[in-house]
Amino acid sequence: MSELKLKLSVLPTEPGCYLMKNEYSEIIYVGKAKNLRNRVKSYFTGAHDEKTMRLVKEITDFDFIVTSTEVESLLLELNLIKKHQPRYNILLKDDKSYPFIKITKEKHPKLVVTRVVKPSTGIYFGPYPNAYSAHETKKLLDRIYPLRKCNTMPDKLCLYYHIGQCLGPCVYDVEQSQYDDMKNGITRFLNGETDQIMNDLKTKMQDAAEKLEFEKAKEYRDLMGHIENTMMKQKMMTADMSARDVIGYSVSKGWMAVSVLFIRNGNLIEKKAELLPVNDDIEEEFFRFVVQFYDLNSNILPKEVHIPKEFDLDIIQEALESKVIQPMRGQKKEMVDLAKKNAEIAVSNKFDMIERDEARTIKAIEALGDALNIETPVRIEAFDNSNIQGVDPVSVMVSFIDGKPSKKDYRKYKIRTVKTVDDYASMAEVVRRRYTRVLKEGLPLPDLIIADGGLGHMNTVKDVLINELSLDIPVAGLAKNDKHKTAELLFGDEGAVVPLKKNSQSFYLLQRIQDEVHRFAISFHRNTRRKTSVTSALDNIEGIGPKRKQTLLKTFGSIKRMSEKTVEEFTEAGIPKNTAEKIVEALKDRNKK
Structure with a gap:
């Protein structure tokens, strides 16, 4: 328990997910938190129900993954529960856990919120992390796009027609082009093109406030908040189903932390973090970690590997079979930043724990001596x-x-x-x-x-x-x-x-x-x-010493690139012609092996 208390004391106050483990390192519970430190600490303080007490008795360790927002932690929690199926969680069996917004495929379509996906019955948008906001957004769309609301067609006009939220197809003929325009508008809105509607709502909110209609102004403000919440791009779930690993790093006091986020089928499902001493320059250490990581774990090699922009892409690409990408903007760049954030916390926690634990180290070696006599x-x-x-x-x-x-x-x-x-x-x-x-x-x-x-x-x-x-x-x-x-x-x-x-x-x-x-x-x-391994291709070439080798690598970037160059390109880089011919011949022989 003393080790747990030490880890608890250095937990971040960021939102994220925590994974409780037993003595066999099995994940027995997954939870989310707005504040990781406060939430995880709460398990070990105060009174609890019988189920929670049983859980706490089994906890011997825990891990965590930091997210950018509380909403992201909700999605990540669902992914982790599905992957690990901890016995203390209420297991989620299928995608019914997520709400979708659907335009039904009918002569007179309607807009509904559903948790059951049957693609042949309509157009689906989602999944969304927050059911309440999904329902509120549907209410907003009902006001803007007057599709029918009834489950069975009545024989007279209802209240929705009179308040402008239905075209009254039960009595009046509605052109298909009108439905097509509304479906296109809803599609653009639910795909994130909300600027025009948000601007209109903001204008209406300001107008209502100027007229002292504060209730109406509050309603517009709340609807804008629901739109922002529901339409937020979620980092934890992506439409791109490619298998990818996202790698971030952080360096402090002679140590490097590297964090690898595993994304499979569009979901973040796992994090691995490793701490290693820095005995070389940062790029070399990072490169060695990546190569060694996939050398030892070749069975998990994904389709793509995303790395920070400051490293030489060609060198790492030469070593990996996966496609290596350095995202510069958008959601993929945000995921690299999130991996970096997790690495920063890992290396920071290491030194926080050491500082807090100094008083215990003397007692630890004394107890060790006693145990060994x-x-x-x-x-x-x-x-x-x-x-x-x-x-x-x-x-x-x-x-x-x-x-x-x-x-x-x-x-x-x-x-x-x-x-x-x-x-x-x-x-x-x-x-x-x-x-x-x-x-x-x-x-x-x-x-x-x-x-x-x-x-x-x-x-x-x-x-x-x-x-x-x-x-x-x-x-x-x-x-x-x-x-x-x-x-x-x-x-x-x-x-x-x-x-x-x-x-x-x-x-x-x-x-x-x-x-x-x-x-x-x-x-x-x-x-x-x-x-x-990296320098051996140049080591055996006559006329290539340490300085010339460094010049070649600096000019061309990698052995792979050199193997694609001609004698003339080497001579333009300052290499004598006879030496350039030997380089081209040696690298040609290397590629044949």
Whole structure:
């Protein structure tokens, strides 16, 4: 609960949706809020009914997605409920949850609000997020466009005819052209072309106010509000059904947060956010994240990927099979801004939580020492490996002092001696190199070493320390579950599971250490892999050194573009003719492979 309280304290006050999770990371409830912090906090304070109390007892974590307006949070809530079907929600089975405005396909058409869609029976507009505003807008349209109101045709004129809201087809003949004009007007209105009507209403409102007819003026004002509410373009639901991911980012204090919004069938259905340390320039870090994200999640590659405008489109497009777009205006640009907003909140929350949690870190390492029956581990060093099918294997070490990361003590290692995919041998090499140097240079030894992995990794580290370096340092292993989350701490000769409560500060500290060493390893591996893959096409060409390589990339933008150029175009860029011929030949051979 202490971890939840910490997350609650840094929740934004923006509108949005929250997703409550149980101990298995299952989403058990989805809700919307005008103010996320106040709404989510309310679950953990005050009295509740029995159903809510059962829900609260199961909550061990939560996530959230920020929206621009409360109306958008309503639509997003519906999408998330349909996708995850949390058992504490009243499940929505079909699109009857959304109201539509319909012009019936009859000889004498009428305008209705319905939740049942049968395309053969009329023209539908929507869905709309707010049923009340939809009904009010229909009332307005009834005043402007006098279609019939009755379900069955009467044999005499009714009140609607006398107040100008019906043409009286029950008595008088109505030309089809009149109905066509009205349907065209309604269609334009419901498609958002409301400027003329809004201007007319504003004029009528002002005229009524000048005549001191305040009730009528208020009615016009309210109708304008209903129109704005109903006709608002909704970011959460779009008419375009393309599968797309929208990516935004934010950078602060040496960290980058990247937020990915998943849009499928016109609906925003999910958000993923990741924090990673910035070890290079911003564009390089962003590019590595995107390439690695889709490399590891190739099964979710959408038709389109939308990114911020400040990055080099061609470089990212070369790496992805999806179409990459940089929206400059309109609804798609607003979605990129929304992804950026979620990233800004994610990176801001990280530092807010660290600041609020500093007082607890000392108690956390003391409790961790007690649980392991060792001295308080003031200095903790953790190791992790990273490679993809043995390519560019690397390892890293992160250092935590007094429960906080000590960035100046972080270390990166390229694996030198291991030629095959061998995680244990890689970790043994790095531990050997690290502590041989520590002993040689008289550097401080850690109070605890953590191996990111199970019993095998832990024993590998212990074997190097004891049998090769004669060091007696406590070693623990951090195992993950099938969802790649910190699951248990292993310690001792048999690798017994240390009984730490999942909501304790000590367990939270271990999660931070494991997340940090994993992110540092992934970031270093991305950097290494990027350097070896992107530049290799130019590295083996005689006459191309670092400066000339930089000039080529700056001039042409990417390897792909270079492969389309002629010898003459390279010479115009200042490359000698014989070198230009070698470049063209080398890139031609590369494209054949």
